[in-house]
Amino acid sequence: MAQKPNQRGATRESIKATTHNWPTRTTFSPSKYFRQHQATLTESFMRLVSYPLASIMTVMVIAIALSLPGGLYVLLKNVQSVTDQWEQQSVITLYLFPNMEDTQALALSHRLSAQDDIASVEYISKEEGLRYFEQSSGYEQILSALPENPLPIVLRVIPKQIVDITTLSNLQALRDQLASLKEVDHAELDAQWLQRLANILSFGQRFVYALSVLLVVAVLLIVGNTIRMAVESRRDEVLVMKLVGATDAYIRRPFLYMGFWFGVLGGFFASLCILLLSWWVSAPAERLIDLYQSGFQLQTFNADEIVLCLTISAFVGVFGAWIAVNRHIANIELQ
Amino acid sequence: MEIEFQRVGKKYESGQEALSQVSFHLQQGEMAFLTGHSGAGKSTLMKLMMMIERQTSGQILVDGVDLRTLSRRAVPQHRRRVGVVFQNHQLLLDRSVFHNVALPLQVSGADPQQIAKRVRAALDKVGLLDKEKYNPMALSGGEQQRVGIARAVVNKPQLLLADEPTGNLDPKLSAEIMNLFQEFNRVGVTVLVASHDLALVARMRHRVLTLNQGRMVNDGGFG
Numbered sequence A: 001m002a003q004k005p006n007q008r009g010a011t012r013e014s015i016k017a018t019t020h021n022w023p024t025r026t027t028f029s030p031s032k033y034f035r036q037h038q039a040t041l042t043e044s045f046m047r048l049v050s051y052p053l054a055s056i057m058t059v060m061v062i063a064i065a066l067s068l069p070g071g072l073y074v075l076l077k078n079v080q081s082v083t084d085q086w087e088q089q090s091v092i093t094l095y096l097f098p099n100m101e102d103t104q105a106l107a108l109s110h111r112l113s114a115q116d117d118i119a120s121v122e123y124i125s126k127e128e129g130l131r132y133f134e135q136s137s138g139y140e141q142i143l144s145a146l147p148e149n150p151l152p153i154v155l156r157v158i159p160k161q162i163v164d165i166t167t168l169s170n171l172q173a174l175r176d177q178l179a180s181l182k183e184v185d186h187a188e189l190d191a192q193w194l195q196r197l198a199n200i201l202s203f204g205q206r207f208v209y210a211l212s213v214l215l216v217v218a219v220l221l222i223v224g225n226t227i228r229m230a231v232e233s234r235r236d237e238v239l240v241m242k243l244v245g246a247t248d249a250y251i252r253r254p255f256l257y258m259g260f261w262f263g264v265l266g267g268f269f270a271s272l273c274i275l276l277l278s279w280w281v282s283a284p285a286e287r288l289i290d291l292y293q294s295g296f297q298l299q300t301f302n303a304d305e306i307v308l309c310l311t312i313s314a315f316v317g318v319f320g321a322w323i324a325v326n327r328h329i330a331n332i333e334l335q
Numbered sequence B: 001m002e003i004e005f006q007r008v009g010k011k012y013e014s015g016q017e018a019l020s021q022v023s024f025h026l027q028q029g030e031m032a033f034l035t036g037h038s039g040a041g042k043s044t045l046m047k048l049m050m051m052i053e054r055q056t057s058g059q060i061l062v063d064g065v066d067l068r069t070l071s072r073r074a075v076p077q078h079r080r081r082v083g084v085v086f087q088n089h090q091l092l093l094d095r096s097v098f099h100n101v102a103l104p105l106q107v108s109g110a111d112p113q114q115i116a117k118r119v120r121a122a123l124d125k126v127g128l129l130d131k132e133k134y135n136p137m138a139l140s141g142g143e144q145q146r147v148g149i150a151r152a153v154v155n156k157p158q159l160l161l162a163d164e165p166t167g168n169l170d171p172k173l174s175a176e177i178m179n180l181f182q183e184f185n186r187v188g189v190t191v192l193v194a195s196h197d198l199a200l201v202a203r204m205r206h207r208v209l210t211l212n213q214g215r216m217v218n219d220g221g222f223g
Helices: A012-019 A030-050 A052-085 A102-113 A126-137 A140-145 A168-179 A192-233 A235-243 A248-292 A303-329 B042-050 B072-080 B097-107 B112-125 B141-153 B171-186 B198-204
Strands: A092-096 A118-124 A154-159 A184-189 B003-011 B017-026 B031-035 B057-062 B082-085 B159-163 B190-194 B207-212 B215-220
Touching (some): A030 A052, A030 A248, A052 A192, A052 A248, A092 A168, A102 A118, A126 A140, A154 A168, A168 A184, A168 A192, A192 A235, A192 A248, A235 B097, A248 A303, B017 B042, B017 B057, B017 B207, B031 B042, B031 B171, B031 B198, B042 B057, B042 B082, B042 B190, B072 B082, B072 B097, B097 B141, B112 B141, B141 B159, B141 B171, B159 B171, B171 B190, B171 B198
Parallel strands (some): B017 B215, B031 B207, B082 B159
Antiparallel strands (some): A092 A184, B003 B017, B207 B215
């Protein structure tokens, strides 16, 4: 066959011109790396936009799954901020042994007042106790019928710390310490209701944590499954990219960014949901607060928490994508 | 690129033996044809060179380097030095001719201006410069194959492999494609073309390697 020059626009010169200067080994350059990442970031977002319905559905499923633990977290935060305001002067009542002499008891009282964590000690002698009891209980006759005063000496210890949820464990430790003194028969911290509340709150906290873990795992699976389908639908592209020398990292990258976008958008809409929800309940909640005339302010997601929510959801998105991509890219080979 | 097969065998897990005791040496800048019936092992041999599959026995040396010593991470680097053309061209139909040809360059992280320049040069070589914006689907079979060739050479590979590149083309187009390969060979690229079109192969007057049931039965001659 006769060779016509320029038949296809190709000349020996043009071939030579481009075949000279063989590519030297690709070297790492930060600007190139950054540019590639930036391009992939935009590309993967555009890919989501090009399938709006499927993308919106995935994002909304993630948003709902995340807004549930987020919403419970806000609820818990509010309950905590209410209970944090319920504080009272704490009192540890020490009942001394009945055979204790006044001098010994007074010495103890002085010793305790000198202690750093104790504000003051109120000394209630047996007689004062009896008088107080007679006034308040209405058992005068029974008491007067007794041969001797059955009441012990009582020390009312006022700790420097006021009692609330946060100081409860400190005060309990102080109570235990005082109870172990040799003069003390029995020590009582007047905070049982607070104890119960603390238990309920820690139960609520654990419940929210457990639910959060479950739902985060659910998001991981949702993202993983979506990315798996995306890899499957781009099978040909992955195959060709492998054949022309794409590294696994290069092939993985757009899918990881896709996971990132799913995560970030899901987190964004979850935050939006929570903000809307808090706004919606704020009117009745404020009326309720007014009734009790408390200084309490309704809490919602603050900026830090929104950033945290976005970070966690982005991380979960990327991680879910990573698992799915690693599993599936390896399986795509030329048959 | 210099290729040396030393008693290479490939046995699949199913027990099927695709290649056995295959030895040959392809010099730097040489052009050769690989012929044989379908199922003789031509594609397997190409896949071994591309490191899509690994041999089960023997050695494959590329520029003196045993391919078995390359790590998984080195495989992409190896593939960037090898251009491949397939019978079913493997073009992506969701993007233009330009972007199909650009893929090997994008993958190796070339900068956009460089990519545009090189893609146009490659398209010029195969005579499709005016079709860069087309979708591959809008092109004829011969044109699609030439896009495949442009993609294979855009990275300036040192070895060009073609697996039945003229399988679906008429004799005139086939001859044109073969001439194109010959031109790349003339500027120093090592070329290996698998083809069962014996008449065409004979006309090209290059070295011919013939496989039969996984064995090299002929090496040399003109087919």
